[in-house]
Amino acid sequence: MRDAGTLIGLIVILAVFGALVPGFFAERNLINILQQSSINACLALGMTLVIISGGIDLSVGPTAALSAVISASMLVAGVAFPLAIAAGFAIGLACGLLNGVLVAHVGLQPFIVTLGTLSTYRALALIYTGGNPVLGLPAGFRAIFNGSLFGLPLAVIIVAVVALIAWIILKKTPFGEYLLAVGGNEEAAYIAGVPIARTKIAAYMISGLLAALAAQILIGRLGAAEPILGNLWELDAIAAAAIGGASLMGGKGSVVGTILGAVILGTMRNGLTLMNVQSFYQLLATGLIILAAMLIDRVTRGRG
Amino acid sequence: MRDAGTLIGLIVILAVFGALVPGFFAERNLINILQQSSINACLALGMTLVIISGGIDLSVGPTAALSAVISASMLVAGVAFPLAIAAGFAIGLACGLLNGVLVAHVGLQPFIVTLGTLSTYRALALIYTGGNPVLGLPAGFRAIFNGSLFGLPLAVIIVAVVALIAWIILKKTPFGEYLLAVGGNEEAAYIAGVPIARTKIAAYMISGLLAALAAQILIGRLGAAEPILGNLWELDAIAAAAIGGASLMGGKGSVVGTILGAVILGTMRNGLTLMNVQSFYQLLATGLIILAAMLIDRVTRGRG
Amino acid sequence: AADLAPLNSDTEKDRIDWSQLEAKFGAFPKLPDGTKAGAVSKTLTNEYWRSLGEGYKVFGDRVGVPVVYQAAQSEGDQLGQLTIAEGLVTQGYNVLLVSPQTDSNLQPIMEQAKAANVPVVNVNDAVIPQAEHYVGNVQRDNGVRVAKWFIKNRPNGGKVAIVEGQAGVYASVQRTDGFKTTITEGGKFEVVASVPGNWDRQTSYDAATNILQQHPDLIGFYANNDGMALGIVEAVKAAGLQDKVAVFGTDGISDAYASIRAGELTGTVDSFPVLTGEVALETALRLVAGQKLPRVVATPQALITKDNADRYSGPDARKALLEDAAVGQ
Amino acid sequence: MSPRLQFAGISKLFPAVRALDDVSFSVGAGEIHGLLGENGAGKSTLLRILSGVYRPTAGSVLIDGQPVTLNNPVAARAAGVAMIHQELQQVPRLSVAQNMFLGHPLTRGGIFVARSEQERRAAAALAAIDPSIDPAAPLGSLKVAQRQIVEIARALLDRARIVAMDEPTSSLTPSEFERLAKVIAGLAREGVAVVYVSHKLDEVFGICKRATIMRDGAVVGSVDLAQVSEKSVVAMMVGRELAQEQHRAHATGVVRLSVRGLASATKVHDVSLNLNRGEVLGIAGLVGSGRTELLRLLAGADRASSGTIEIDGKAVRFSGPRDAIAAGIGLVPEERKREGIVPLRSITSNMALASMGVFAPRGVIDHRRLKRVAAEKMKRVNLRPFLLDRPIRLFSGGNQQKAIIGRWLAAGTRILLFDEPTRGIDVGAKAEIYRLIEELAAEGHSVVVVSSELPEVIRLADRVLVMRDGTVAAELDRASLSEQAIAAHAIPQTKMQNGQVHAGSSAGPQARQ
Numbered sequence A, B: 001m002r003d004a005g006t007l008i009g010l011i012v013i014l015a016v017f018g019a020l021v022p023g024f025f026a027e028r029n030l031i032n033i034l035q036q037s038s039i040n041a042c043l044a045l046g047m048t049l050v051i052i053s054g055g056i057d058l059s060v061g062p063t064a065a066l067s068a069v070i071s072a073s074m075l076v077a078g079v080a081f082p083l084a085i086a087a088g089f090a091i092g093l094a095c096g097l098l099n100g101v102l103v104a105h106v107g108l109q110p111f112i113v114t115l116g117t118l119s120t121y122r123a124l125a126l127i128y129t130g131g132n133p134v135l136g137l138p139a140g141f142r143a144i145f146n147g148s149l150f151g152l153p154l155a156v157i158i159v160a161v162v163a164l165i166a167w168i169i170l171k172k173t174p175f176g177e178y179l180l181a182v183g184g185n186e187e188a189a190y191i192a193g194v195p196i197a198r199t200k201i202a203a204y205m206i207s208g209l210l211a212a213l214a215a216q217i218l219i220g221r222l223g224a225a226e227p228i229l230g231n232l233w234e235l236d237a238i239a240a241a242a243i244g245g246a247s248l249m250g251g252k253g254s255v256v257g258t259i260l261g262a263v264i265l266g267t268m269r270n271g272l273t274l275m276n277v278q279s280f281y282q283l284l285a286t287g288l289i290i291l292a293a294m295l296i297d298r299v300t301r302g303r304g
Numbered sequence C: 001a002a003d004l005a006p007l008n009s010d011t012e013k014d015r016i017d018w019s020q021l022e023a024k025f026g027a028f029p030k031l032p033d034g035t036k037a038g039a040v041s042k043t044l045t046n047e048y049w050r051s052l053g054e055g056y057k058v059f060g061d062r063v064g065v066p067v068v069y070q071a072a073q074s075e076g077d078q079l080g081q082l083t084i085a086e087g088l089v090t091q092g093y094n095v096l097l098v099s100p101q102t103d104s105n106l107q108p109i110m111e112q113a114k115a116a117n118v119p120v121v122n123v124n125d126a127v128i129p130q131a132e133h134y135v136g137n138v139q140r141d142n143g144v145r146v147a148k149w150f151i152k153n154r155p156n157g158g159k160v161a162i163v164e165g166q167a168g169v170y171a172s173v174q175r176t177d178g179f180k181t182t183i184t185e186g187g188k189f190e191v192v193a194s195v196p197g198n199w200d201r202q203t204s205y206d207a208a209t210n211i212l213q214q215h216p217d218l219i220g221f222y223a224n225n226d227g228m229a230l231g232i233v234e235a236v237k238a239a240g241l242q243d244k245v246a247v248f249g250t251d252g253i254s255d256a257y258a259s260i261r262a263g264e265l266t267g268t269v270d271s272f273p274v275l276t277g278e279v280a281l282e283t284a285l286r287l288v289a290g291q292k293l294p295r296v297v298a299t300p301q302a303l304i305t306k307d308n309a310d311r312y313s314g315p316d317a318r319k320a321l322l323e324d325a326a327v328g329q
Numbered sequence D: 001m002s003p004r005l006q007f008a009g010i011s012k013l014f015p016a017v018r019a020l021d022d023v024s025f026s027v028g029a030g031e032i033h034g035l036l037g038e039n040g041a042g043k044s045t046l047l048r049i050l051s052g053v054y055r056p057t058a059g060s061v062l063i064d065g066q067p068v069t070l071n072n073p074v075a076a077r078a079a080g081v082a083m084i085h086q087e088l089q090q091v092p093r094l095s096v097a098q099n100m101f102l103g104h105p106l107t108r109g110g111i112f113v114a115r116s117e118q119e120r121r122a123a124a125a126l127a128a129i130d131p132s133i134d135p136a137a138p139l140g141s142l143k144v145a146q147r148q149i150v151e152i153a154r155a156l157l158d159r160a161r162i163v164a165m166d167e168p169t170s171s172l173t174p175s176e177f178e179r180l181a182k183v184i185a186g187l188a189r190e191g192v193a194v195v196y197v198s199h200k201l202d203e204v205f206g207i208c209k210r211a212t213i214m215r216d217g218a219v220v221g222s223v224d225l226a227q228v229s230e231k232s233v234v235a236m237m238v239g240r241e242l243a244q245e246q247h248r249a250h251a252t253g254v255v256r257l258s259v260r261g262l263a264s265a266t267k268v269h270d271v272s273l274n275l276n277r278g279e280v281l282g283i284a285g286l287v288g289s290g291r292t293e294l295l296r297l298l299a300g301a302d303r304a305s306s307g308t309i310e311i312d313g314k315a316v317r318f319s320g321p322r323d324a325i326a327a328g329i330g331l332v333p334e335e336r337k338r339e340g341i342v343p344l345r346s347i348t349s350n351m352a353l354a355s356m357g358v359f360a361p362r363g364v365i366d367h368r369r370l371k372r373v374a375a376e377k378m379k380r381v382n383l384r385p386f387l388l389d390r391p392i393r394l395f396s397g398g399n400q401q402k403a404i405i406g407r408w409l410a411a412g413t414r415i416l417l418f419d420e421p422t423r424g425i426d427v428g429a430k431a432e433i434y435r436l437i438e439e440l441a442a443e444g445h446s447v448v449v450v451s452s453e454l455p456e457v458i459r460l461a462d463r464v465l466v467m468r469d470g471t472v473a474a475e476l477d478r479a480s481l482s483e484q485a486i487a488a489h490a491i492p493q494t495k496m497q498n499g500q501v502h503a504g505s506s507a508g509p510q511a512r513q
């Protein structure tokens, strides 16, 4: 199995924290880890599809913020939940669409396009709210994303479903094949009749949609939507995808790996907090663990 | 000329601000723009070499911070200037060496390696200083980087010299060819006997060295070294290189273009500030101008 | 600037309380014609700094002085802030009010402004060692006040946790230290966790969840700002512990007041940014008029809880603070 | 005296594949030694070991009797080995001369690259084969054939003791080969040992005295080429006799594709042609005559600037290959690695890429059906090794080509456009591909074959169009088909008059004078 390396990495990290932190393996804590990984996992799934298509999406955080503040202000204004949520999703799709069009039709570099929209979307969110958080989300809305099912937080279940869908997309649908082909050899994919532009645009739109979903989960949990929400999310999402085996050169990536990557990062943060590691050392541990996870992956997966 | 697109972009931006801001073309202000662009230009030059080699260096900010606090604490402890500066440079080289070894010998993805060292180096700088700035740098040291020559700030002149050296390296030396070859077609370069690993490592070490140089210039200017210095520098440096025509796929990039890119970003900040544009709108303008610069470049340069 | 000792705004002897300005230096003086002030602060993404700008504007309008107020794009943007400040110097403002990102990133401004003969007032938070004038509160005191609340209201002691701001940032270090030192003095309280929240609501929420799960008997949180505190409040509610765990923030943003009134956030340390802005501009303009003021002008802060929230908000806040000052609190 | 080059018991294992199995033979100084075998026989792998790219699992290489360690390309070069790789190994953004000196540039004072000196020497090395190539031009601006010549010239720079050539002429025309043959003979006179790999048996018979024949990673035997017939060598390569098949026509009178006045912005002008059901239409012409561009227009890969295309009497417009595929047209491209395959994906995925709609009728891929069809199509094209889930990049060129052909079979394409279908492909596979093309025609498919190998065109085509300078210069039916007739129409008149038939550089302005 291709994701064995990532799995081993996760097991090692779990074992280390299990040994160092009493109560680490308590059911409650494991659920915490999943819940805390869920938002990053959600973003990282979209990121994985974009990375496979040979791109990158640095604008996920601001996309989430824009979607969050617009949904939230509609909710506060009394708009019906489904409509407000749909508007948030539409914003996510629109942000992804713009990224995708600039990459696929205009032919700009993905890194730079999304670096530009990173600032642009953030600015729009700030301007729209005047920099203030949107508070007072209706309890009913919060309940949607805050509930739990079979003892698992709903957020975790939603993201699990998303992961399943992403897995199906990648493994079982033409679109998945197209993503892998476009990222693997764009010229050949073109000759073989793959709709290059549509495939890329769809990847960015999914990434935007999942950023919007992450935003809904988050504002449900926090009860407020801030225009500065999602700062540096892109780095966590990229790290999760890369730890999970995605190659930033395109054409390669795995849904299972990405989920494992997100859980590795979540576990680490949880474990370090429980150990009350001082903030400078947490930062150090974060850096070292990203490197270590890549090394383990490298060793178990072998060259290429 | 390959950099014509970037130059046109710069001219357009200069013209717009010149028309809108009285006194924009005052000599003093133009010198300000150069001075304010110099640190980013310095980093962006190293970044350009790394990008040409097919990599990326996200760790430049923390590398600069680590180099800064170590030089500074030696200076405060009374160590001779040349020694303290040399130590700072050595730190930069060492940081680059670690990045390079992990990329070239271990074969990890550059984005992830430097994402990991981004946290690691920052943490080391924080731990080393306990989070406190190092204050009270000797006036003699500050004079080195703060002087001016022929009416130009020394920092600008230093960076101009660095740019000239980088240009010579890229255009005239075997190492420059190796960089282009490694980034352009690594397998072909290997078969031709290009020392792949050494070339990549050297690129990261130069990037680290230039980050250290930027750090010295900055602490000379500020009179203090802070462990949190250099936050988000990597994004500006990458943006400058990309606006200047570097391709994040490797094998392509230009020293002149990168310098123009850094000046475009510097001009924009300067002009927007002089126009008193509110910070949210400045952010918006930053995003839009990055996109516009890429579009202009795209249109004037044509496909590929 | 070499003759000035590096400033420590918390301990500097040459200081005056804001309430004494008028008493000691008389009514607001007449200014030279065309006086204009330039101000730069950390970031507008935080309500605190927007309120400070509001204070500048309120006072500027009152005395007929135009104020240009700018801010960097994010809290980490040190060079961007320097660029802005340099722009203000070149544009010929008569006085500068700066709230630097760090202790040193605006250092060059001090020199350029001196050369241009423009007074500079360092307003709050990070402290430029060479600053000749500082207006603001005592950062460390934020944490101290919260610690004192715990000592007074939770006499039996217990476990408390701190959620810090960005690693290495001055305000974060000082507030954390003030709280930690004060609360552990008596030996009754134990700081079981002091973890980074990076000024981020979500990070703080997750950190609080983990801490609560490990220490269900925790009695309180102290957060270095209000955004993080509001995230912690949600985590406490989600854990069903809102009756047992007290949560404190810092800054006194409007959302914090709302939450305090709603009985969710236990309290915050308000440092009255609007008032601070007014005082800072007043100080700056008095300097322009040629008055010689002490190096530090101290601005007020107060621990806000449900009991006194109304007293410190609304139109009477200034009066309340003057009363506080009069009793020497 | 010990031979210049000796392979002693070389084996090479890749994961799941034994590429070489105890290979031993030797090549004397001054000898030009042919190395023959089908696709995947292990020729390239052996030469890559010789040039230090791969390390052998077992066995050793001896030069002048001394065992040498060839751990990397630099070591191999130091040991006196120069190699021309099957896949072009070049950096498009560097100049021709920079590419030729890559890895060991000439310097001034050890610091600066001596560009003009490099360019002078590069020009000297290029002169022997194609003096029209500008050593200062960016390599990316060259045509494939010219790039291959650069690759050859680079190997000549080295003054090596051993020169290994892995399919050096796959993109070259016969006249360019003749120049190369002279160069190789010159090397041999100087005592260089040359190992020459080619699927073009006439070339090997033309310049080699002896040849070693490989099959499935092992040596079948070494032969004295003067003593054996082509037929028996082929039999050794493929392990059976290949019947020499004759052309069989299946063309009907029903027009399927009709093109009128087709032109592109650049290379194609006013091309009109008809293609019938069951017909195999050959297109011949010199390199650069616009054949590839014409096929790309027909396949929708490039946009036509004017002209009409009708299929079964209905006018069609293509805004991309997708439209052409929907209309039943599929292109088997010339540059397989760049335009054909998705290297990391499996044979099955590569095959299915153009017909995803077929395999996913309800949006989800029917993997059982996909597997079945893949197995069936790959059996039909005789994929070897028969590992459908293996990434295609691990297959030899011929087998990659088979998968691409399978792609269009699976997509139900009715009009197949082959651009140099057997470039770099061995005799056995070649015969299989010829047979496939005929079967397709017999089933009613219409086929266009662009080829620089005239025997191939003559073997396959019912009718031949000769292109010159971007347009159709002549149409030849089977009765009037001969190599001489094709050449007469393909070569621009000015050149005929000058008596210098030189195809390699004829794409430039001089061809249009």
Ligand SMILES: Nc1ncnc2c1ncn2[C@@H]1O[C@H](COP(=O)(O)OP(=O)(O)OP(=O)(O)O)[C@@H](O)[C@H]1O
Pocket: D014, D015, D017, D018, D019, D037, D038, D039, D040, D041, D042, D043, D044, D045, D046, D086, D384, D385, D394, D395, D396, D397, D398, D399, D424, D426
């Ligand atoms: N890197 C690799 N990993 C795994 N298998 C490989 C690799 N390179 C080659 N092979 C396999 O080794 C065998 C020999 O391949 P090789 O390229 O040497 O054949 P060849 O004789 O040169 O074929 P062709 O005539 O098509 O060039 C093939 O089965 C091929 O799939």
Ligand SMILES: Nc1ncnc2c1ncn2[C@@H]1O[C@H](COP(=O)(O)OP(=O)(O)OP(=O)(O)O)[C@@H](O)[C@H]1O
Pocket: D143, D144, D145, D267, D285, D286, D287, D288, D289, D290, D291, D292, D293, D294, D334, D452, D507
């Ligand atoms: N759009 C393009 N971009 C880059 N190179 C191209 C393009 N189109 C054609 N070429 C190159 O130009 C060469 C000549 O192509 P053209 O179609 O004119 O000639 P041809 O008759 O097909 O020649 P060949 O025998 O090389 O295939 C091709 O080999 C191809 O590599």
Ligand SMILES: [Mg+2]
Pocket: D043, D044, D045, D086, D166, D396
């Ligand atoms: Mg081969």
Ligand SMILES: [Mg+2]
Pocket: D291, D292, D293, D334, D419
């Ligand atoms: Mg062609």
